[in-house]
Amino acid sequence: MRHIISILMENEAGALSRVAGLFSARGYNIESLTVAPTEDASLSRMTIVTTGTEAIIEQITKQLNKLIDVVKLADISEGGHIERELMLIKLRASSNTLREEIKRMADIFNGRILDVTEGTYTVELTGSGEKLDAFIGSLDHSTILETVRSGATGISRGERALQI
């Protein structure tokens, strides 16, 4: 099962490597990992997407909680949640047909074209990982020059909030 674990942690040097080290040392999977400071500069918020049996996910959350730098965490996939990922994708747009096709697909997927050159379009797209996959799937792969994805971030729906 796929789980999204959100972590509030001390914004300390080395905190990221403690989490990464834990996953590699204990053989847990990481599908994606994102981290950035929050509105409180002393805290970072990390989102880890991982997979495993219920027993493994339980161990993952317990082991993460045990890290001294981890202040609080939640498995947001346990309840209603919103998941978003950002993708920037650079595409070959060397002919009118290609340019029109990209523009059309970007519109359908609510994407934005951020950069235009003579031969390329760079599209920004946000959504669930599935939506980003679907966008890539809808393109002619030979036109893709570069793809960068942020990995998933997420937040619980409703009143529930991960805060200290």
Added chain:
Amino acid sequence: MKLSGAEIIVQFLKDEGVEHVFGYPGGAVLHIYDAIFQQDAVRHILVRHEQGAVHAADGYARATGKPGVALVTSGPGATNAVTGIATAYMDSIPMVVLTGQVISPYIGSDAFQEVDAVGITRPCVKHNFLVKSLKDLQSTLKKAFYIATTGRPGPVVVDIPKDLTDPNIKIPYKYLETIEMRSYQPTVKGHPGQISKAVDLIRTAKRPMIYSGGGVVLGDASEQLIEFTRHLGSPVTNTLMGLGAYPATDPLFVGMLGMHGTYEANMAMHECDVLIAIGARFDDRVTGDVKKFCPGAKIIHLDIDPSSISKNVKVDIPIVGDIKHVLTDMIQQLKTGEPQPDEKALQKWWKQIEQWRGKNCLRYDRNSALIKPQFVIEKLWEVTGGDTFVTSDVGQHQMFAAQFFKFDKPRRWINSGGLGTMGFGLPAAMGVQIAHPSETVSCVTGEASIQMCIQELSTALQYMLPLKIINLNNRYMGMVRQWQEFFYDKRYSHSYMETLPDFVKLAESYGHVGMRIEKPEDVDGALREAMALKDRLVFMDFITDQTENVYPMIAAGKGHNEMHERELA
């Protein structure tokens, strides 16, 4: 009061109540050593290798419950300390290790004696710090001691760049009494609902079994364990790390469990209907094949570390909290409510256990013309009246000591259970003796293990530590040889040592007393003579039977009811 970083470290240690620091100087810690030189509140014990410093601090911590402190230099000082740190980590020993680091501007430049100590030790510490500024030094040290000694204890490394200890840069210092950490608040009290559930389950038990581990020793909950066990009238087993938490001479004690545990302990585990695991972590050497583990039992698990719960074996009622608190609450509920333990069912259960006990699974050939290692341990217990600290190294001798020395008190049995570190015994014994100068400290070891930290014989002379070293010398790495005999068709690959030193001369050259004992009839006299030499380290080299094996044994991947027993003619 204005102090330099080096002075802050020493003053803080003093204020924190640290009396002994085990260490070895080097470039990056010279300022700290200079500060140590100029005071006498904190006593520094100079070892001969950094691994020895950390093991000594570890032995000190195990014997006292106070945090052990080690001080080493950067680079090789730090890497030499790693084995000791990992040893303490696996057995949850409270310890603070101070490592020197190159000056801040040099960090990351591959400077002389630079190593990323925080990176290297990260997987084997409870936490670690690199101190970035002088103003953070004291609070970091305070956090280190707080983290090391609370919750599930463990080693904490503090890496200190040399420039932060500069004697010319001084800042105001006032001892920090306490520290708060929003990200670290260990649980103490057990959840009352879980405790009630556990108590209800225990009341239904017909065949209860208590399986208690190192957590009882670390949590100083031996008294509560005894009261709890006696109230239930239940059989109790201790893990290797838990020996002494329940008195071994008490009839309710069925011996150690696990790979080399007793037949009665393992069978009682297999047949029980309610298992109460207390401060134990279901290690693979204890459980054998987890699929065959306690097949008919409901399991209650008390532990301070939530991540220990349902890690290897799924349990029915977990209780997270400090063992002493949780047991106290449970005892109170058990004693007041109804029903009380089912006497009839217990009688039947004990009848079965006595039958298992009657197999005398620890029997060995007592008529041998060669010295049997078990016999030496039995004699050690007899000669000392059981009143000695026993440290050990790792291997057959460790198992013999665990099986044959009847530990009646906690903190008396000091060994590397989790990591299984050969070389632990001698330096650990030094730490114990430093903590308890007037007690007898015996180190049960083998000729392979003792050579891994033999240099510490020199430290023992410097500080006049009258250790009693019991070297069970079978000219083999005994446990390796045993596995090769059983599982590799007697192909004894590299488990034999043909070029052993003369240990008597070796001990003498280090300024100690050496003895060689070759006949069973001389064992008793030698031990008595050694114990009588109160102020000398005595190295007793017992030449033992080379073919002796540790029995009973559960082979890896087998269940508790599938033990190999010794066959005697």
